[in-house]
Amino acid sequence: MSTQLPDSETETEPDTESEPEASPGDRRRAEKRARQDEAAEQRAAEEAERAREEEETYHLKVFRYDPEVAAKQEPRFDDFHVPFEKGMTVLDALIYARDHFDSSLTFRHSCRQAICGSDALFVNGRQRLGCKTQLSDLDEPVRIEPLPHQDVEKDLVVDMEHFYDQMEAVEPYFQTESLPDDDLEEQRQSPENREYVKLSTRCIWCGACYSSCNIAAGDNEYLGPAAINKAYRFAMDEREGEEMKQKRLEILEQEHGVWRCQTQFSCTEVCPKDIPLTEHIQELKREAVKNNLKFW
Amino acid sequence: MTDIHEHDVLVIGAGGAGLRAAVAAHEAGADVAMVTKLHPVRSHTGAAEGGINAALREGDSWELHAYDTMKGSDYLGDAPAIETLAQDAPEDVIDLEHWGMPFSREEDGTVSQRPFGGLSFARTTYAGAETGHHLLHTLYEQVVKRGITVYDEWYVTRLAVTDEDDPADRTCHGVVAIDVKTGEVAGFRATSGVILATGGLGQAFDHTTNAVSCTGDGPAMAYRVGVPLEDMEFVQFHPTTLPSTGVLISEGVRGEGGILYNAEGERFMFEGGYANNDGELASRDVVSRAELTEINEGRGIEDEYVHLDMRHLGEERIVDRLENILHLAADFEGVDGLEEPMPVKPGQHYEMGGIEVDENGETVIDGLYAAGECACVSVHGSNRLGGNALPELIVFGKRAGLAAAGGDLGEADIPTGRHDEFETDSIDSPVPLGEAGSLDDEAVADGGPALSDADSVVEAAVEAETGRVETLMDREDGVNHAEIRAEVQRTMTENVNVFREAPGLKRALEDIRAARERYADVSVDDPSRTFNTDLIQTIETRNILDVAEAITIGALAREEFRGAHWRAEFQERRDEEWLKHTMLAWNGGSPDLYYKPVDLDGENEEHTYEPKERSY
Numbered sequence: 001m002s003t004q005l006p007d008s009e010t011e012t013e014p015d016t017e018s019e020p021e022a023s024p025g026d027r028r029r030a031e032k033r034a035r036q037d038e039a040a041e042q043r044a045a046e047e048a049e050r051a052r053e054e055e056e057t058y059h060l061k062v063f064r065y066d067p068e069v070a071a072k073q074e075p076r077f078d079d080f081h082v083p084f085e086k087g088m089t090v091l092d093a094l095i096y097a098r099d100h101f102d103s104s105l106t107f108r109h110s111c112r113q114a115i116c117g118s119d120a121l122f123v124n125g126r127q128r129l130g131c132k133t134q135l136s137d138l139d140e141p142v143r144i145e146p147l148p149h150q151d152v153e154k155d156l157v158v159d160m161e162h163f164y165d166q167m168e169a170v171e172p173y174f175q176t177e178s179l180p181d182d183d184l185e186e187q188r189q190s191p192e193n194r195e196y197v198k199l200s201t202r203c204i205w206c207g208a209c210y211s212s213c214n215i216a217a218g219d220n221e222y223l224g225p226a227a228i229n230k231a232y233r234f235a236m237d238e239r240e241g242e243e244m245k246q247k248r249l250e251i252l253e254q255e256h257g258v259w260r261c262q263t264q265f266s267c268t269e270v271c272p273k274d275i276p277l278t279e280h281i282q283e284l285k286r287e288a289v290k291n292n293l294k295f296w
Numbered sequence: 297m298t299d300i301h302e303h304d305v306l307v308i309g310a311g312g313a314g315l316r317a318a319v320a321a322h323e324a325g326a327d328v329a330m331v332t333k334l335h336p337v338r339s340h341t342g343a344a345e346g347g348i349n350a351a352l353r354e355g356d357s358w359e360l361h362a363y364d365t366m367k368g369s370d371y372l373g374d375a376p377a378i379e380t381l382a383q384d385a386p387e388d389v390i391d392l393e394h395w396g397m398p399f400s401r402e403e404d405g406t407v408s409q410r411p412f413g414g415l416s417f418a419r420t421t422y423a424g425a426e427t428g429h430h431l432l433h434t435l436y437e438q439v440v441k442r443g444i445t446v447y448d449e450w451y452v453t454r455l456a457v458t459d460e461d462d463p464a465d466r467t468c469h470g471v472v473a474i475d476v477k478t479g480e481v482a483g484f485r486a487t488s489g490v491i492l493a494t495g496g497l498g499q500a501f502d503h504t505t506n507a508v509s510c511t512g513d514g515p516a517m518a519y520r521v522g523v524p525l526e527d528m529e530f531v532q533f534h535p536t537t538l539p540s541t542g543v544l545i546s547e548g549v550r551g552e553g554g555i556l557y558n559a560e561g562e563r564f565m566f567e568g569g570y571a572n573n574d575g576e577l578a579s580r581d582v583v584s585r586a587e588l589t590e591i592n593e594g595r596g597i598e599d600e601y602v603h604l605d606m607r608h609l610g611e612e613r614i615v616d617r618l619e620n621i622l623h624l625a626a627d628f629e630g631v632d633g634l635e636e637p638m639p640v641k642p643g644q645h646y647e648m649g650g651i652e653v654d655e656n657g658e659t660v661i662d663g664l665y666a667a668g669e670c671a672c673v674s675v676h677g678s679n680r681l682g683g684n685a686l687p688e689l690i691v692f693g694k695r696a697g698l699a700a701a702g703g704d705l706g707e708a709d710i711p712t713g714r715h716d717e718f719e720t721d722s723i724d725s726p727v728p729l730g731e732a733g734s735l736d737d738e739a740v741a742d743g744g745p746a747l748s749d750a751d752s753v754v755e756a757a758v759e760a761e762t763g764r765v766e767t768l769m770d771r772e773d774g775v776n777h778a779e780i781r782a783e784v785q786r787t788m789t790e791n792v793n794v795f796r797e798a799p800g801l802k803r804a805l806e807d808i809r810a811a812r813e814r815y816a817d818v819s820v821d822d823p824s825r826t827f828n829t830d831l832i833q834t835i836e837t838r839n840i841l842d843v844a845e846a847i848t849i850g851a852l853a854r855e856e857f858r859g860a861h862w863r864a865e866f867q868e869r870r871d872e873e874w875l876k877h878t879m880l881a882w883n884g885g886s887p888d889l890y891y892k893p894v895d896l897d898g899e900n901e902e903h904t905y906e907p908k909e910r911s912y
Contacts, residue, residue, distance in 0.1 A: 068824045087540050087630065099778040103830040104822030108338075110507040113543045113628060115429055116338040132627050153477060154827040160335070173437035174396025184352075184386055186393040188405030194398060201398050201430060205337045239396065 040071070043101055044079055057081040059141040060093055062105065066154050069104075075152075077143075078102070084135065090144065091119055091130035094156075107156040114272060117204030120211070121156055122148055127208035127270040147211040163207045166224050170231040170251055176240050193238045200233040200280060202273040209267035209277055221256040225267035225277040228258060232280040235287070249288050258284050300483040300754055303329040303445070305700045306471060307491045308452045308514065311339035312428070312689035313668025313696075314493030315435035317657075320697030322442050326488060328701075329445040331452050331473050333509065333832070336436045340495055340507040341689065344428025345546035345620065346412065347420035348392075348690075349683040350385035353409065356417040358382040363903035365684060366896075368414045368579055369677025370859035371875065371907040372527065375898030376709035377673035380655045380695075385687040388694060389421055397434040399423050400617070410617075411551045412683040414579040414912065420683040425546045425620040431686055447484075449476040452513070453764075453835050455490065455521050456483065456757035457661060463522030463881075464713045468664035469750040472761040476832060479825030481765055483758040485750060489700030492518060492651060492666040493693065499836070500844040501644035501793075502785035505537055505544040514670035516839035518651045519846065523659045524714065524879045526672040526892070527649035528843070529850030530860050532680055533794050535583035537643030539601045543628045545621055545640055547682040550576040552617055554606040556587070557637065558595040564602075571912040578912035581679045581860045584642035588794050591641070603637035642794055646685060647843075648676040648860065649850070652712055652879065656705045657696025660713035667696040673710065674877065677894075678859025710895065714881065720890045723852045726802050727809035729845060731885035732816055768834055774819025777834040780811050784837075784844050792848050797864035801852040808845045815841060846887070850878040853889055871907050 060080045066072035080097040082088075091109055098105040108118040112131050119130040122145040124138055135142065150158035180187060209225040210216050216224045223231075234240055235248040252258045258281055267277040305321040307314045310332035321328045330336070351361045361382035366373055393399060399407040400422055412420040423430040439446065454472040458465075470485040494514030498506025519525050535556075536545040550556075556576050558564045565571050570586035571578035578586075587602050596602060606614060606621075611634055614622065618633075625633045650672035657665040668689050675688055699705055787807035791800035815838060822830035854861055856870040876891040896905040 066824050066826060068826050087628075099776075099782075103776055103778065103820075104824065104828075106822075106827050106829050110334060110338050110509045111340060111343050112508065112541060113343060113624065115342045115426075116334070116340070116507065118334070118338050154824070157827050164335070168440055173441040174434075176396075179394050184390055186390055186399075186407050189401055190405055191401045191403060194401045197398060198424070201433075202426070204342075204429070205335075234396070237396065237398075 034070070040078065040102065056084040058084050058088070058093060058135050060097065061141045061143045062094070062097070062156070063145040064155055065152050079141070088135045089131055090121065090123055090128070090133045090135060090138075090142065093135055093142070094130060094144070106154050115204060117206035120147055120206040120208040120272075122146060122211070127212050129206060129208070129272045132272055147207060149211050149217045150207070160207060162220070163205075163210050163224075163226070166210070166227040167205065167230060169223060170227050171248070172227075172230045174234060174237070174240065175244050177243070178241065187239045189237070189239050197233055197236050199275050200229050200236070202275055203229055204273060206272060208270045208272060212266040212270045214264060214266065215260050215262060219256060219260060222260045223252070223257055225281065228252060228284065229275060229277050229280050232284055235284065246291065249284070249291050252284055253288050258288065300470075300485050300751065301329070301447075302485040302487065303327050304486065304488040305329075305491065305697070306331055306484055306486040307493055307697075308332070308471060309339070309493040309495060309670075310334070310336035310436075310446065310448070311341035311493065311495050311668065312431055312435060312686065313693035314491070315432070315439055316690045316693030317491045317493055317667055317697035317700070318444050319435065319438050319442065320694040321701040322444055324698050324701035324703045326701035329447060329484070330439070331447045331450045331471065331484060333449065333451040333476065335448040336439065336446060337433060339432055340510055342429045342432040343505070343507065343544065344431070344686055345425045345544060346548045346551070347410065347422035347427045347683045348385070348389055348431070348686040349412065349415065349419050349681070350389040350421055350687060351382065351417070351419055352386050352389065352407070352421065353419070356419050357902070358386070359900045359902040360416055361385070361419060362898065362900055363905070364415050365675065365681060366677075366905045367910055368679055368681040368684075369674075370679055370869065370910055371871070371896060371905065372530075372674065372677030372858060372877070372894055374674050374710055374895040375900070375905055376895060377655050377675045379898050379900060381675050381684070381687060381691050384691040388690045389687065392431065392434055392690065395434050395438055397423065397430050410548065411577065412681070413547055413550065413574070413577045413583070414681040415683070420551065422548065425548050425618045427686065447473070450474065451476055451832050451835070452517070454757050454761045455517050455664065456754040457521040457664070458753055464660050466522055467662040468521070470754040470757070472754075472757045474765070474832070476827055479828060481758060481762045483754040485754050486663065488702055489663050489665055491657065491696050491700050492664070492670055493668045494670045496669045497647050497840070497843045498644050499781070500784060500788050500840050500847065502782070502789045503537070503542045504644040505534055505542055506644065511836040512670075512839045512843035513836065514666060515650050515846075516842040518659065518664065518666065519842060519880070519882045521661065522882060523661055523664065524652045524881045525649060525846050526652040526877050526879055527674060527678070527850065528647070528846040528880065529854050529878060530648035530676075530678045531644060531792075531847060532580055532646040532648060532860050533584045533642040534645035535580055535587055535642050536604055536640040537645070538625070538629045539639050539641050541628045542643045543624055544645065545604060545624065545638060546618070547580070549604060549606050549618060549621055552606070552613065553609055554604055555608075556583070557603045557605060558590045559597045560595055562595070564590050564595070574912035579679055579910075580682060582912055584794050585862065587642055597639065601639040601641040604640045605637035606633060607635070607637070646680055648672070648674070648678065648680055654708035654710040654712050655695065656699040656708045657692055658699060658708065658712065665696040665700050667692045678861055711892070714879070714890060718879070718890045718892055719876070721853060722889055723849055725805050725849075725852070727806050729805070729849065729887050730882070732809065732812035765831065768818065768820045768831060769823070771817070771819035774817045775814045776821065777818055777830075777837040780814050780818065781833070781837045781840060784808060784811050784840055788844050788847070792851055795862055795864065796851050798852065801848055804848045805845070805852070808841060808848065812841055846880050849880060849887060849889065853878055875907065
């Protein structure tokens, strides 16, 4: 199975369970959990029945895990049969399943239009944004899992902290020594240079590339494609100037930087914003070589 | 009792306004923390497409920008707010450029500007058709650079406010938030100020450009602790959203020359006489009404939408300036904008009203501030111009940040709170308004002796919120929030849309009342503390109920047609009677309606704000 489970599964029991005296509230919640599991079985049977009766439904197999709920502590896949409407996306189907069948089904989502980057998922074996993936483009059953290579918090929600740490490790902010004196005067940038960095500025921090990267999976300290692309966005921006570019290349040349990339193109293939990540990494390698030659 | 997190300034929400406020407060020397239910880069500011209005160029001036904005507001904006926006926008936009924002550029390397609806000068600064994405990321970069603390995926559910009778005597000492990851309920103490920057409330409607996280949290929380909501009936319906999803197609398409056609192939904005001068680039309210009139009179396509055609602009120009639109039309409507016209119809887009604040972002409650879409200064009055939301975020986000950090912005001209001379009113509602069988009365403003020290106020709020969460988690076999939410969205879209009439508005009030009564039995089925989105959405749904009701009360009260608010019974603007803001006070759960005069008295010497007919 491609989905990694957290190592600390057994350590994340809820506090309420370990307290010597369970309050009435705790007991009620425990009962509620037990009943929920029964309800889940019953629901699956009812949905399968619906699926037989109704003509067009889509069959989803959705990864489930919750460190606190007995029946979900051992990861499992739940089946949902969702009525299909033209134009329906994977996210629409998940929302339908949650709102109609199981309100505990948990996934991140917000904008529904591929700009917030919340809903990168592993769908039929590939990293995709749920909101941007048409059900009709997928084979059934549609298998929906959390992003591989990241700890699962619950169901389809993964821990993004490490990804954010990598993004923030490359000094991901504009730096320049020479701003115009006038507060109302902008820096000049040629349309060509703006065009040159344009694709790199489209990153929505969804983490699909990082999850797809074999190198990142094996080397936890590897900056990864998204963070390197973020550094590229500034290094190639002519407004920062040559001196800053040198500094950025030094950061990227560290042990877990650009040289780790083995140009497998998996990041580029899964990027929902079509950013040529591998090319950007390669270009930075070339710049670094040029840079090093200069100092010989 | 868990530890209370303490900072000088707390910013609630991390979109454009919140991030800008945090940077400003930090620069003023404050210890700032952001508490936000989404990681900052997930915020819906990122979905803004078109641009940022700012008078940067020769031939343009802040006076012209202010005049256009006042006209666009249909004379319901307040002059001090509008002039502050127009005066501050140029410097604040250049700040973004100095922070590296990748604006689109002219050949000489200066930032580009383009025409937008309702503007007398092409002053909309932009970064492709993804201006909001770049603004959001640029501001977050500045927050990272400054090492500002961010509590992300912490959902603020309650404000910790003292309980004096008059809201003007109350003080806000902090907030209560739920850590989404663990379910922990924790207190946050602000020694200097709390800034609400929670964004929109589009989830009160079922066809909206807003994210699912735009649930009116800020307005609802502020309302319940005594801050009035202002002009809530003014909801902007954007004329070009994709019919199946509500995804926004930027006004930039029309700014660049895109044309609207009905089913008969007529360019109806001109041929139908809706806007003989500006056509497609008339103000948004004008275009939305025109489209729905065409559709209602049988000239829509599939009785549902009209066509927006940009093919004649040519591939090069489209790819250069509107590339993102091609992706959106293809991914969310299956249409190739280079080959065929795009289907569009009006969709809920923006709430002009909100938390009453002055031009320094201060509410009537001491220590409580608001900025961005959740606030109402009022810059937009009854209709916001395209390209005026993003400058509002940065201008008033910055001002609120400075003010909350103790900076001196001078005395505000805009009054807040209720004054004796204000006119009061009531509506003919078929049902009781306000809370129905509440879980508890809000905040610390209920019963008991006045709490004297700030920590106790926060602790009491934490205790109250913990009780609420326990009640929701423990209740058995109640109603699921999704049913309630769907019902509110349905009735709002059916009855409180572009065209409004009294019987429909009353039906909406009845439906909202019924939904409130069902909410008294709402329960959370997911028993887990970990990432319980069932719980989060249940709490959001209560906020949706409050803002939906406030919008509908305002819509029934305002018996005229102004800006985005149109009434079948009153199809004219009535300046003698209605040059005033609709104010709604929570009043302990029984909403109280009154009016505040509009301030049209500016310092603009080139253009007066004398109300005149608004034609485009």
